[in-house]
Amino acid sequence: MIDLHYWPTPNGHKITLFLEEAGLDYRIVPVNIGTGEQFAPDFLKIAPNNRMPAIVDHAPADGGEPISVFESGAILIYLGNKTGRFVGANQRERIAITEWLMWQMGGLGPMLGQNHHFNRYAPEKIEYAINRYVNETNRLYGVLDRRLAGREFIAGDYSIADMACYPWIVPHEAQGQRLEDFPNLKRWFEAIRERPATIRAYEKGKAVNDSSRPMSEEAKKVLFGQTAATGR
Template sequence: MIDLYYWTTPNGHKITLFLEETGLPYTVHPINIGKGDQFQPEFLRIAPNNRIPAIVDQSPRDGGTPISVFESGAILQYLAEKTGRFLSQDLRRRTETLQWLYWQMAGLGPMAGQNHHFSVYAPEPIPYAIDRYVRETGRLYGVLNKQLADRDYIADDYSIADMACYPWIVPHERQRQDLNDFPHLKRWFERIAARPATQRAYALVDSINPSTAAHDEQARKILFGQDAKTIK
């Protein structure tokens, strides 16, 4: 029913978390971003920003032709509305869930992503950049920790907000963050990690991208060497 164009990144994991929780049938189409699969014409037709994840829903609710969706937050919201799960219909609960989903998309993801880049992938260390993004990542962890002080999940019930945020906390050590500094966040993190659907979602890594080797020079050029000329 769902064709998932996926690679083993935090944004990719968001969608497998949802699909495994709901049991919605899906087929994985691996897009190896280190080899440039994201520039293939057939992928660009559904993901013009040349980024994973993307989906094609072969059986949309309106009964019409297949619908393609790119951007992980938009995909989570689309799937939640399709299934009626993990996004409340109550106005206040729905609003809270969506604002935290967008918080992740606009804040936690981009800042942690820059943290990863300058701490792990940059060809040479730039102390100012590393310090800037490690500190901002820590601030965002603090925001989430405060939100979780009196609840089990971000918007009380497990939702697409949790699915969006969790994969960006998984690499906390690489982000130079200690979960012991954020006890409410740590409790939430361990609760989600223990969910069977989470374990099934992350098990896909072993079959799709088992290598943990660092990106070679060619992969770095593909991943980090894009500019306006890349868009043809």
């Protein structure tokens, strides 16, 4: 059994995509990031960066004590190695998958996250910041679109690289992007959207929290007012 400490954000969706694809036995432990549950002492023991997702695997491959893993990219690598699935069939595929997973973790996620912040949540509209991150989002979409030219998926067969990137493309309209401008990306996106495991993963997310509801001002204070002293 795997405990998934989770909230339905792009990073959270990455892990449910894997777990649903692999058919692993797991339990969702909601971490309401809008009310500060990510600062609970028990959660910080497994996720010291006070961010979800995190997992606790109660049946690790070595048969030892439960293993906890934080950071969504690290979790995907761990689950891929545990199951031998979605991490590539050979060394070259594994290298490519790792490259694109790191690209998502270091670029696509952080830049699109800033896009979301300044477009949707910032208390004032700062034109420079909005343009900066909408343009960078557009550039990154272009990088992924070119990568997908002549390829069904990012690196060989469907992999953790695809699972990492897909949730960040879901809110493309809110990011100021048109998928029609990126035909390879659009084809890839629609194919993943229709996968049964994707449908199940997003249904589970809706059951935890309806993200269509506007974020409260109190939740914004919790999410965007954190400092080194938060959670002490």
